Amino acid sequence: MSIDGTTTRFRHVSYLWDDATAATMAGDEVALLIYRSNLLGADLRLTNYGGGNTSCKVIAKDPLTGAPTEVMWVKGSGGDLGTLKRSGLAALYVDRLHSLQHIYRGIAHEDEMVELFNHCIYDLNSKVPSIDTPLHGFLPFKHIDHLHPDAAIAIAAAKDGKKITQELFSGTIGWVPWQKPGFDLGLQLKQCLAENPGIRGIMLGSHGLFTWGDTAYESYTNTLEVIERCAEYLQENTGRHKLVFGGTKIASLEKEARLAQAVALAPVLRGYCSSFRKMIGHFTDDQRVLEFINSNDLDRLAPLGTSCPDHFLRTKISPLVLNLPATADLSDVAAIKACLSPLFGDYRMMYADYYNTCKHPNSPAMRDPNPVVILYPGVGMFTFAKDKQTARVAAEFYINAINVMKGAEAISEYMALPRQEAFNIEYWLLEEAKLQRMPKPKALTGSIALVTGSAGGIGKAIAKKFADEGAVVVINDNDVQRLAVATEEFTKLYGKDVFAADILDVTNVESIHKTCNTAVLAFGGIDILVNCAGLSISKPLEEHTEKDWDLLYDVLVKGQFLVTQAGVEIMRKQGKGGDVLNIVSKNALVSGPDNAAYGSAKAAQLHLSRLNAAELGKDRIRVNVVNPDAVISDSKIWAGAWAEGRAKAYSIKVEELPAFYAKRTLLNEIIVPEDIANACFVFVGGLLSKATGNVLNVDGGVTMAFVR
Template sequence: MSVNTTQFKHVSYLWDDTRAAELAGDEVALLIYRSNLLGADLRLTNYGGGNTSCKVMDKDPLTGKEVEVMWIKGSGGDIGTLKKSGLAALYVDRLRSLKNVYRGIGFEDEMVELFNHSIFDLNSKAPSIDTPLHGFLPFKHIDHLHPDAAIAIAAAKDGKKITEELFEGTIGWVDWQRPGFDLGLQLKECLDNNPGIRGIMLGSHGLFTWGDTAYESYINTLEVIEKCAEFLEQSYTKNGSVFGGPKIESLPADDRKKQAVALAPILRGFCSSKTQMIGHYTDDARVLEYTNSKDLDRLAPMGTSCPDHFLRTKISPLVLTLASGEDLSDIAAIKEKLTPAFEEYRKMYEGYYNTCKHPNSPGIRDANPVVILYPGVGMFTFAKDKQTARVAAEFYINAINVMKGAEAISEYTSLPRQEAFDIEYWLLEEAKLQRMPKPKALSGRIA
């Protein structure tokens, strides 16, 4: 397969033929190699997001017969650091036979437990909810990623039409639906109705691409994302401004840092009203372009689209009404000024919970914001530890990139509140949270 690698301007071509040759014949090793390369470029997928798979023939340990086995990133892993211990291995025929017992979309969650009856390697990782999305597609190698450039199209009001026109029918489209067994069936139906396509765009969610070999899948993925990114860049150039143009200017860099240092402890106090939180601050240029814009007040309350984004950033951020050069020396006065904003945010979040909850929903979580935007200064994020706070910031920058792209080519759309709630308070997601280690004694505290 001859590929012009100079075509890649917006993504990194990292494939090393020498290294790949050392892995030749071991499709699982090549899957891990490809996954690590994809995960190394955050323009291709966010931390912990997406999943990759391969299908191989292997000997059944019970019968000695050759069977088809799918290796796929297991639950909770990160493709950038993926090792074989992070993969799940399943009998493909058993996984597909679960169609015979599937009772419909109202019984999605029970299918996850049934995945365990399809396990081939008993030492492998627990299968993720995305397992059937790969299992029902016939391709040997599959990449499911969350690239900002693709999600910008997937989250645009005219996303389906744009996808069809941009790729001339070679990329399919499946409307937004929560990941699960039924979505796997829809991907297969999309492929059956559009034979010969090279990938599928998932509305508001992400991208599926594939190939017969690890290398073909890798190149196909890069080419599709590059085309999306190039389309967005042309739209930015054509439009001349993004987010409606600037409303205010940023403070000089040193002044931004001084404001952040003065305000961060105050914000941390508000965000720690239920649980001790650790903060992170960034004045990334992409953040400032967004927070300083005329469209901030319209876009920020809409929330994010990709499930991976809002699971880590909450349904929407808190936007501060402080002037960028506000005098922050009187702490009591600043607290008094900010108190109504935090009370209003908590009330909004409680209303979202009470409106959308189901009889069996987990109890309401911390109602404080995770993301706080300070126009002219930057973004603060708060979480249980520094890494989680930093990752939340990275994810909200992903969301900003998506909003910017969608607005440039059409109009940004977020997930309906009920759909977002059903992801955030998903019983499977709650079970994952409950399995996490309990915080250590000094977790969330600083000295």
């Protein structure tokens, strides 16, 4: 392969460059930098989410002198190459960046240099420069890519990595041993280039790859070619000299059985992982994971941890490997907890020992000692983090680490970061400063909410409110079309990591358990259960049929009972308490005309809530009620015969109902779904954590509905 401007076929990386698209950016090197970055970030084989950085150098006019000056545009702190925009770049004067060499006091004073990058800013609207800024600044090339490809890191993390790199690329790729990113590493890259003029890239030991070109396209193709050659080499050698991961030790369960075990165990694991703060879970039984966790080498390799700093920061020092048989009977929760409790205790002690052994006098306090990655041989991998995206990305990073271990073991021997070096990354004061700058978590961050009937009306408003306040939510409905519309809306508003969607019939036990399983597989459990699914039938006593009666009681009463029963089972597995909110009605307390079945079913819902509150207090599960009235907006109930029936009962027209209901309240207010959602948040937002068995009326003030 050569950089000759022609499309090259690649088997291990994706060639995505489009000449026509690039032509529209001709002359705008920064636009081409962003285009190149987005292409590189679109292929997870090249770099991880949020990992890597790219740059370009251009000549621009100095706004103070008007003289031409060299400016470097480089991905700023944070962000992701795949979604990078101009606002995510930092722009710095190259000469000022170089001048920092004169005041650099050595590696012991590395961190103080980061603040000095701000004195080199060219564009005052720049993103904050990252720690990798000098790595790009001290290399003279116009376009530079720094990525973390699995194939390259496998070589970089191999015991013979330097020798393999030299032989594989015939001396055209330099080598810099492991060094924490920063100013000194930038100087080492500069030195490596000076000692090896004409090289096309530099391999960073245990870390990643630097490649470059005189144009955006040359840099892009050079990067792909180097990674392609690394991947080819790994493929040529995988299984050639020894079995992958030492061969298979155990067989995986069948897919359905794996998912069943994951559903049974995830809430228990989440409970242990949430001893410090609530965590959201992710599960994968990706074949790459299964190959690793079912292997003879699992017990040797897993404790070593990862090599690349990006991998390590997301996955912690090492995973927790469960010693449960894949076919273990997980129905006895007490027995499973008795087995798991010592494992988590040992892991926390290991982590505390790691911290105490490696800490420095100025190290931040020890963080959450629970594992991020949990491996269950024969079943799959669980990851737990502060939110779904972080948990999902942690899984992706650990799969990257598995790929690295597989490749390194195929060609040599895998070498993880030494524990002290790993600690220096994890508890780096600059990383701690990033954490301290992060926004305060929202009230429901880490919470998982299942809201029945949440494809519209009150249910959808509640799900949105909870999502806005940081929760992940499971939306559902028995109407396929309505759920599809809501799913599209939630996707646009929140993205895929904030919600899951499922068809749910609250009168069907199998459907209920399927939706609860969806919550567990998507997020790890359930913390908040809102029984909101409902319907209404308004008829005089003589016109009510047995079918009407059964339908109302099946949906409202039996449905509330069955959903609560299933949700409480999951909450008990987690052992962290929880909230059950029942959306009942003013009609549970007030006798109205033509309302025998609906009103009595609502009264049953209300008293069932009291009974559940009395029973579940020992589990720290709170049960509270919100009583709406006349919530007409976006309500499926009010779209048909119910509205006509209520209008007939009060001898008014359907369109007069909102004003009619408002006028009969003390506040003369129309009640909307968001009012009910706000009331629900009052119960679960943290300020009423010691309240259970309560009824909160949100009806504008109907005196007959006063509880006391």
